Amino acid sequence: MKETWLVLLEQFKNLNVIHRLAKYEEKSTFQAHMLGNVWQILDPAINIAIYWFVFGMVLYGNKPMDGYSYIAWLLPGFIAWQFMRAEILGASRSMVSRVQMVSKMQFPVSTIPSMTLASQLINYWWMLGISMVIMFMYGVRPSLYWLQFFYYFFCMIAFLYALGLVTSTITVVVRDFHTLLNSAMQLMFWVSGAIFNFSANAIIEQHPMIIHIIQINPFYYIIAGMREAFLGTGWFFHDIKSFVIFWSITLMLLIFGSHIHLKFRSRFVDYI
Amino acid sequence: MDKKLKIRARYLTKEYDMMKTKSDKLKSLMPFGNTNIEKFWALKGVSFDIYEGDSVGIVGLNGGGKSTLLNIVSQIIPPTSGELEVNGTTNIISVGAGLNGKLSGRENIIMKCEMLGMSPAEIDEKMDDIINFAGDQVIKKIDQPVKTYSSGMKSRLGFSVLVHQDPDILIIDEALSVGDAPFFEKGVARMKAFKEQGKTIMFVSHSLSQVKTLCDKVVWIDHGRVVMEGTAAEVLPQFEEFQRTYNKKSKAERAKITRDSGQNFSLEELHEEHPDDPISYFQKKLYDKPFSWPTQGVLGFLTLLLIFTIVATLKEVPLRTAVLHPLYIIPASWLLVIVAVIVVIAGIGILTRHRKERHVLD
Structure with missing residues (x-):
């Protein structure tokens, strides 16, 4: 518990630095592109258009x-x-690509996954703004349900940070893990309900077990939750079981992640 | 001696695993793997004291353990055993310190300063100094991406950022050899200014003339041991003599000496040589700290909670019913299986902890 506390404390202490460094990271990613940051929106927009069609x-x-x-x-x-996928893949590589840079200084390495999180978040805000306009055009109106966004957003950040801590550490030690994660995320895409509506599927309705198994997936919890919030179809506190499952997974990841992070952190340089 | 003690090192050692193949690396991570991996001792019990205002040069041949020592003193890598006490903040200056090639020189300066813990106001204040110190070429290209810089310009920029920090103990790893003569002069002047402020400097260089101008104390390290310690006038002539005889040896001979000396060492031997010092100096620092009891408790509770809720979800039992009648959703036989699994996991944990010893910073 002390370890988890230590890691979390480092995040809050360095919040300003994380924020500013994330901006530079974002700047450097698209520095060589003609259209620059426009790609960050253009790329997911093309994806959305394809799935829509x-x-x-x-x-x-x-x-x-x-x-x-x-x-x-x-x-x-x-x-x-989109945000979660980009963040998870970015975070798992973040430590490997950055350790060289921070290896010669005493820098709280545990903030590196947060930096990826912060830089991807800039992108997410843009996408969220644009999609709110589109949703409005298609008849979605603000409601009290939208307040749930803050809850699910908090869930998303907590889960992503906890997972990022675990994956970034493992990737430093076993480089193959990133590739494995990439494949796993491909699978996740289809079972997390990002594009399928599982509850409106005749086959799945006959086998409720399938939907129950899918519901265990933390990605599904967040994605379905975001939908509930914006479309106003339900409240998060009505589904206590999913709540318990999601948060126990997240907390376990966080405790485990901070443990292995602190365990390997002083030897990261040896592994690069 | 009324000067304040800055760095106190006692019998520092560093052991590296010589992992030649990928499978060796994998084995070292497995709890029950074969731990018979070739070891290499880069440091074999280095002790010294450094006081406030000292500037200490470290000389030695390539692969003698100089950089390892500096990295340990600046707390970037942990020692395998031994004790290190550092009073004050350290700052290591080393060639090729990471810059982001895609960003401009100015942005890189800001980024590095931020990472070193400077506030935006401080950075603004020092920005002009840092740019001017890096030299004319860099001034001209300061708003261009760093990837267009020459390697000399890059290292000068990195060096300039680091010397504008304000550490108590400055550790320089070959960094002064990057620039041309005028830049070197500037660097030396800066070092001397640091010295006058009463700051401590540790300096590694292959150029003995640099060591002569900057350092008043020299430590000669060879094959992970301190060979000699004293003033520059005492140590340097002998070191030069040694270097000459060593260079006459053939390449294969030299490689063999290095390899053998890296393996012919054990902490027990070191302790026998110094029987008066406390045993704790000679014990490997165990880093495989297990989960503490409260953490284990929380993790165990969460696992049980997770399993319980998942089972309730799959069986479509409302949570209230499940809590009131736990046996209704989990039959007693399952319970036994779960308990058995937990016992096995705990058992493996205890066994592996004894099987494997590793080292790390506490």
Whole structure:
């Protein structure tokens, strides 16, 4: 418990530095591109357009989902998924790519995954703003349910940081882990409900076990939660079981992550 | 001696695993793996005291353990055993300190300063000094991406950032050899200014003339041991003599000496040589700190909670019913299985802790 506390404390102490360094990181990523930061929005926008066409138009034939058109249903969950995917893959590489840089100074290495988180977040805010406009055009109106966004956002950050701490440490020691994670995220994409509406599927309705198993997945919890918040279809405190499952997974990851992080941190340089 | 003690090192050792293949590396991570990996002792019991205002040069041949020592003193890597006491902040200056090639020189300066813990106001204040110190070429290209810099310019920029920090103990690893003569002069002047402020300097260089101008005390390290310690006038002539005879040896001979000396060492021998010092100096620092009891308790509780809730979800039992009638969702036989699994995991944990010893900073 002390270890977890130590790691969390380092984050809060260095919040300003994390924020400023994240800006520079973001700047350096697209520095050589003509369109610069526009790509950060253009790239996911193209993705959304594809899924909208393939799933919304072709597969679901413009059938409304939870009372809204497919695009309005897709966006809140999908941008959360895009953010989580980019963050998880970025965070798992973050330590490896940055240790060389910080190896010759006493820098709280535990803040490196947070930096990736902060720089991806800049992107997420943009996407969120744009998708709110689109959702409004498709008939989504602000409601009290939107307050839940803050809760699910907190869930997302907590889960991503905890996972980032675990994956970044493992990647330093075993470099293959990043590639494995990449494949795992491909699979996650299909089972986390980012583009499928599992509850409106005839086959899954016959086998409720499948949906129960999917519900254990923390990604599903966040994505479905974001949808509930924006489309106003439910409250998070009505599903205590999912709540307990999500938070116990997150806390376990956090405790385990800070343990292995502190265990290996002084030897990161040896592994590079 | 009324000067304040800055660095006190007692029998510092550093052992590296010589992992030749990927499978060796994997084995070292496995709890029950074969721990029979070739070891290399880079440091074999180095002791010294450094006082306030000292400037200490460290000389020795390549692979003698100089950089390892500096990294340990600046707390970047932990020693395998021995005791290190550092009073004050340290700052290590080393060539090729990371710069981000995609960002401009100015942005790199800001980034590095931030990482070293400077506040934005401080950075603003020192920015012009840092740029001017790095020299004319850098001034011209300060808003260009660093990848367009020459390697000399890069190291000068990095060096300039680091000397504008304000540490108590400055540790320089070959960094002064990066620039041309005028830059070296500037660097030396800066070092001398540091010295006059009563700061402590540790200095590694292959250039003996640099050591002569900067250091009043020299430590000669060879194959992980201190060979000689004293003033520059005492140590340097003997070191030069040694270097000459060593260079005459063939390459294979030299490689063999290095390899053998890296293996012919054990902490017990070191202790036998110094029987009067406390045993704690000669024990490997165990870093494999297990989970503390409260942490284990919390983790165990969370695991049980998770399993319980997942089972309740899969069986579609409301949580209230599940809590009131736990046996309704988890049959007694399952309970036994769960307990058995926990016992096995705990058992493995205890066994591996005894099997494997590793070292790390506490």
